[in-house]
Amino acid sequence: xxxxxxxxxxxxxxxxxxxxxxxxxxxxxxxxxxxxxxxxxxxxxxxxxxxxxxxxxxxxxxxxxxxxxxxxxxxxxxxxxxxxxxxxxxxxxxxxxxxxxxxxxxxxxxxxxxxxxxxxxxxxxxxxxxxxxxxxxxxxxxxxxxxxxxxxxxxxxxxxxxxxxxxxxxxxxxxxxxxxxxxxxxxxxxxxxxxxxxxxxxxxxxxxxxxxxxxxxxxxxxxxxxxxxxxxxxxxxxxxxxxxxxxxxxxxxxxxxxxxxxxxxxxxxxxxxxxxxxxxxxxxxxxxxxxxxxxxxxxxxxxxxxxxx
Numbered sequence: 001x002x003x004x005x006x007x008x009x010x011x012x013x014x015x016x017x018x019x020x021x022x023x024x025x026x027x028x029x030x031x032x033x034x035x036x037x038x039x040x041x042x043x044x045x046x047x048x049x050x051x052x053x054x055x056x057x058x059x060x061x062x063x064x065x066x067x068x069x070x071x072x073x074x075x076x077x078x079x080x081x082x083x084x085x086x087x088x089x090x091x092x093x094x095x096x097x098x099x100x101x102x103x104x105x106x107x108x109x110x111x112x113x114x115x116x117x118x119x120x121x122x123x124x125x126x127x128x129x130x131x132x133x134x135x136x137x138x139x140x141x142x143x144x145x146x147x148x149x150x151x152x153x154x155x156x157x158x159x160x161x162x163x164x165x166x167x168x169x170x171x172x173x174x175x176x177x178x179x180x181x182x183x184x185x186x187x188x189x190x191x192x193x194x195x196x197x198x199x200x201x202x203x204x205x206x207x208x209x210x211x212x213x214x215x216x217x218x219x220x221x222x223x224x225x226x227x228x229x230x231x232x233x234x235x236x237x238x239x240x241x242x243x244x245x246x247x248x249x250x251x252x253x254x255x256x257x258x259x260x261x262x263x264x265x266x267x268x269x270x271x272x273x274x275x276x277x278x279x280x281x282x283x284x285x286x287x288x289x290x291x292x293x294x295x296x297x298x299x300x301x302x303x304x305x306x307x308x309x
Contacts (some may be wrong), residue, residue, distance in 0.1 A: 002135050003038075003126070018143035019158060022098025028142045029101070032135055033089040036108050039131040040162060043115065058084035058110045064107045065091065069100060102146060102153050109135060109148045146193075150174060152186055155193040157288035165295035172302040173213070177220065182210035185294065192291060199287045206294040213298050214238050217305045243304050277289065 040054040062074055062084040075082065082126040092104040117127045138146050147155050149170055156162040173182035188205035191198040214234040218225050218241070225237045236245060 003130060004137055009056040019156070020143050021145050021155070022101065023096050024101045024144060025099065025142055026093065028138055028144065029093050029095075031138045032108075033092065033106065035131055035134050035138070036089070036112075037085065039112060039126050039128070042126045055084065057115075058088060060086050061107050061111050065104060068103065068107075105135065105146075105148065106153045109153075110151065113242060114152060127194065150182070152189065154186070155195070157291055161292045161295065165292060165299055169295040169299040169302070172299065173209075178213070178216055178302070181209050181216060181298070184212055184297065185209035188291065188294070192287060196284070196287075202287060203290055206290050208296055209294060210301075213301050214243075217243065220305070221308075238301065242308070243301060244303075267295075 012113070015116065019031045040057050043057070046265060063072060065088065066072070073157055075087040075094075088104070088108075092101065094253075095101045107211050109132055112128045112131050136284075140147060140159060143159075146153055147156055147162065147167075148154075153165075156166060158223070170182065170185065172178070173185060173236070184205050188202045188209060191202035191205060211229075211231055214237065215225065215227070216224075219243070220236055223237055225234060
């Protein structure tokens with residue numbers, strides 16, 4: 001049986017409230033190994049056997065990990081002819097560094113996603129989309145604060161905001177024409193994932209993503225603006241052209257305050273300029289707030305753009 005089954009023990013346990021950023025629980029790694037084995041075992045190829053094509057993907061994952069982690073072998077045992085799937089699974093199971101653990105998930109997910117390409121002629125009773133969704137579900141079940149999204153491993157501040165704002169915003173930005181904003185928001189997640197030393201860069205990318213979103217919408221709709229415009233004039237363009245509705249003064253004021261004093265203020269106060277003599281630290285709470293706010297604002301702006309005639 002492939003996929004995830006809602007057994008009694010899972011439904012009877014209260015969902016974890018605390019987000020865990022590693023290392024990964026052993027039980028989770030075993031469950032992810034099962035997903036990978038199920039998926040690659042079920043691959044079929046019209047030019048060869050399912051064993052051949054599955055082995056090919058396992059070999060590719062093993063090669064990527066050896067090269068990127070600087071290893072001659074992933075798993076040492078007296079038996080020399082161990083299959084790549086076994087080496088990868090044992091290597092993953094024995095790791096205790098979250099960065100390397102996420103590398104294994106990332107490399108495996110990229111291989112799974114490659115099977116979505118119809119030109120490869122691959123088919124399976126266990127689809128790539130379902131396998132990727134199952135990996136994210138397992139991460140969620142264990143309260144782990146990472147997800148595979150748009151070919152990257154992203155760090156998420158809370159489960160609720162990921163489901164309600166971050167994931168929908170990234171999906172909307174994946175549309176044709178929004179590539180720049182999508183890349184900037186993904187860059188923010190990449191800095192965010194690396195920790196507090198790169199939070200300033202993450203804040204800067206958050207603001208860039210919002211600015212680019214407004215510029216893209218303005219370009220599509222033929223609104224006048226300057227390419228060098230920063231947040232404040234761009235927000236005015238959005239407001240003046242009805243991207244934010246004017247039927248409620250209080251609502252309009254709230255949105256204006258969120259856009260004008262939320263992300264730009266955080267960025268200006270905490271990041272994006274020379275530090276001078278004062279050492280500034282972007283704390284975790286401020287970073288979470290900025291990521292969540294960026295996702296919510298982008299989601300709102302793009303949805304409003306879609307709803308406008």
